[in-house]
Amino acid sequence: MSVFIIITLIILVFIIIYQIGKASEHSAVLRGGEKVKAQTNNIMAVLLLVVFALGMWGIWFCHSIFVDRMLPVAACRTGVNYDNMFYYTIVVTGIVFFATQAVLFWFCYKYRASENRPSFFFAHSNKLELIWTTIPAIAMAILVAIGLRNWYDVTAPAPADATIVEVVGKQFNWIVRYPGKDNELGKRDFRSINDATNILGMDWTDPHNMDDIISQSGELHVVVNKPVKLLICSRDVIHDVGLPHFRMKMDAVPGITTTLCFTPTITTDSMKLITKNPDFVYEIACDQLCGKGHYAMRGTVVVQSQADYDKWLASQQSYYAMNHSAPADAKPAATTEAPKADTVKAVTKN
Numbered sequence: 001m002s003v004f005i006i007i008t009l010i011i012l013v014f015i016i017i018y019q020i021g022k023a024s025e026h027s028a029v030l031r032g033g034e035k036v037k038a039q040t041n042n043i044m045a046v047l048l049l050v051v052f053a054l055g056m057w058g059i060w061f062c063h064s065i066f067v068d069r070m071l072p073v074a075a076c077r078t079g080v081n082y083d084n085m086f087y088y089t090i091v092v093t094g095i096v097f098f099a100t101q102a103v104l105f106w107f108c109y110k111y112r113a114s115e116n117r118p119s120f121f122f123a124h125s126n127k128l129e130l131i132w133t134t135i136p137a138i139a140m141a142i143l144v145a146i147g148l149r150n151w152y153d154v155t156a157p158a159p160a161d162a163t164i165v166e167v168v169g170k171q172f173n174w175i176v177r178y179p180g181k182d183n184e185l186g187k188r189d190f191r192s193i194n195d196a197t198n199i200l201g202m203d204w205t206d207p208h209n210m211d212d213i214i215s216q217s218g219e220l221h222v223v224v225n226k227p228v229k230l231l232i233c234s235r236d237v238i239h240d241v242g243l244p245h246f247r248m249k250m251d252a253v254p255g256i257t258t259t260l261c262f263t264p265t266i267t268t269d270s271m272k273l274i275t276k277n278p279d280f281v282y283e284i285a286c287d288q289l290c291g292k293g294h295y296a297m298r299g300t301v302v303v304q305s306q307a308d309y310d311k312w313l314a315s316q317q318s319y320y321a322m323n324h325s326a327p328a329d330a331k332p333a334a335t336t337e338a339p340k341a342d343t344v345k346a347v348t349k350n
């Protein structure tokens with residue numbers, strides 16, 4: 001209802017302004033055109049200053065509303081760098097925006113049409129052209145350089161001690177695969193995918209697959225202050241691993257393995273204290289519109305200490321053991337899923 005009233009009010013204000021304009025046209029005819037024109041110019045010039053002041057106040061007002069709804073502090077070093085980059089960009093572009101708008105509106109006011117001032121024709125100035133081309137070019141080059149450095153941080157080869165975890169998108173959830181005790185992910189082939197017993201098409205003739213652990217609920221466990229490298233892929237359409245609290249995202253593309261590397265610095269428990277939210281969870285959002293269930297495609301990240309991680313890992317059963325009667329450390333059983341010559345390798349070594 002309130003929206004309807006606001007829209008009606010806006011329409012009425014426009015009608016009133018239009019009618020005032022028509023009325024002043026008629027009065028101009030009656031009182032003499034030139035005088036009214038000068039008065040109108042003065043009014044419009046003052047109104048422009050009012051619009052400028054209102055616009056600046058509006059920007060500040062929106063900022064004051066949204067500043068408390070922003071994400072909490074970035075939970076990894078790269079995320080902090082990204083935040084700083086955005087901060088520098090907003091400061092630089094904010095100063096330029098305010099300065100240019102202030103000059104624009106002030107000039108409109110100061111140099112409004114007047115009979116007492118002759119027109120000034122300013123055609124060209126090489127010096128000015130040079131200044132307003134060079135300074136923005138240097139500023140933009142610096143901002144781009146900072147961006148490239150951050151991009152390299154995320155996509156650079158992972159450190160040797162990085163934990164490798166595979167994240168696979170599927171309509172409409174995330175599947176997370178851990179390498180198990182051998183610290184190596186086994187081969188898999190999309191042609192072996194079977195939703196009931198082999199959700200990622202793991203090749204059971206590859207011994208590296210025997211201890212791999214799979215979380216079908218999309219729970220990504222990582223160790224605080226230890227680098228993690230995500231191998232990202234998709235089982236069907238393009239998804240996107242979005243990690244807002246780490247300020248990162250990367251497309252999950254079928255047939256191509258993309259990577260993301262970061263070092264979480266704040267545990268989930270610490271973040272609960274920082275955000276004063278006992279229910280806080282780091283989330284994996286799908287950042288690519290991927291179908292009708294896209295809105296619900298959500299995973300979670302658990303950042304924990306090494307001890308807690310080891311405890312959690314020890315409590316997990318390998319995916320093979322979950323789906324086969326033979327124990328996980330037994331010799332791999334012959335399966336109907338024969339190895340393929342062109343098996344898609346999901347393993348990426350550093």
Ligand SMILES: [Cu+2]
Nearest residue numbers: 286288290294
């Ligand atoms: Cu999606």
